[in-house]
Amino acid sequence: MKNIDSFEIITLRESGMRGSVEYEITAGEDGTAKVAFYWLRWNSDAGKDERILDKSSVVPASDIVSTLKKCHVGSWNGFDGPHPKHVLDGIMFRFDAIVNGGDKITAKGSQNFPKGYRDLTDALYKWLKQ
Numbered sequence: 645m646k647n648i649d650s651f652e653i654i655t656l657r658e659s660g661m662r663g664s665v666e667y668e669i670t671a672g673e674d675g676t677a678k679v680a681f682y683w684l685r686w687n688s689d690a691g692k693d694e695r696i697l698d699k700s701s702v703v704p705a706s707d708i709v710s711t712l713k714k715c716h717v718g719s720w721n722g723f724d725g726p727h728p729k730h731v732l733d734g735i736m737f738r739f740d741a742i743v744n745g746g747d748k749i750t751a752k753g754s755q756n757f758p759k760g761y762r763d764l765t766d767a768l769y770k771w772l773k774q
Contacts, residue, residue: 646718647744648709651677654741656768657684661733666695667768669708677705679771701774711767715760717741717749725753737761 654669664684671677680700687694712718720739727734734755741749751758 648712648718649744651705651708651712651744652742652746654708654712654743655739656764657738659736664693671705671708672702675705676702677708678702679708679768681768681772699772701771703771703774707771711764712743715764715767716758717760717764718743720751720758720760721749723751723753723758725756725758727754728756731755 650671651669652671654667656667658665658667666682666684668680668682669677670680678700679702681698682695683698684693685696686692736754737752737757739749739751743749
């Protein structure tokens with residue numbers, strides 16, 4: 645898949661030495677999208693991660709689609725970036741999206757990212773500052 649015209653939900657999880665975070669973008673029915681940032685904390689009673697909302701914002705869905713195109717997200721499906729040799733630390737990521745009415749995009753890596761990844765995270769930071 646190359647072109648993205650719409651999206652339903654996008655999730656980006658990043659994990660590192662200091663913990664894990666998750667970004668989630670969900671499409672609204674009014675032409676907007678909610679961008680949310682969560683801290684992840686292990687809940688031993690439940691046996692799974694617990695998401696703690698830190699901040700969120702609402703942006704035009706068209707801005708999300710435009711950014712997904714600019715960042716080449718349509719070409720990310722199946723990306724599996726292995727950790728580079730001799731790199732002792734870094735960020736692991738997992739990206740999941742449902743786009744174009746049901747198409748799935750999945751990508752993952754460890755200090756090895758697909759083309760456009762940093763542009764996408766920069767956009768996430770910008771939207772969350774609004």
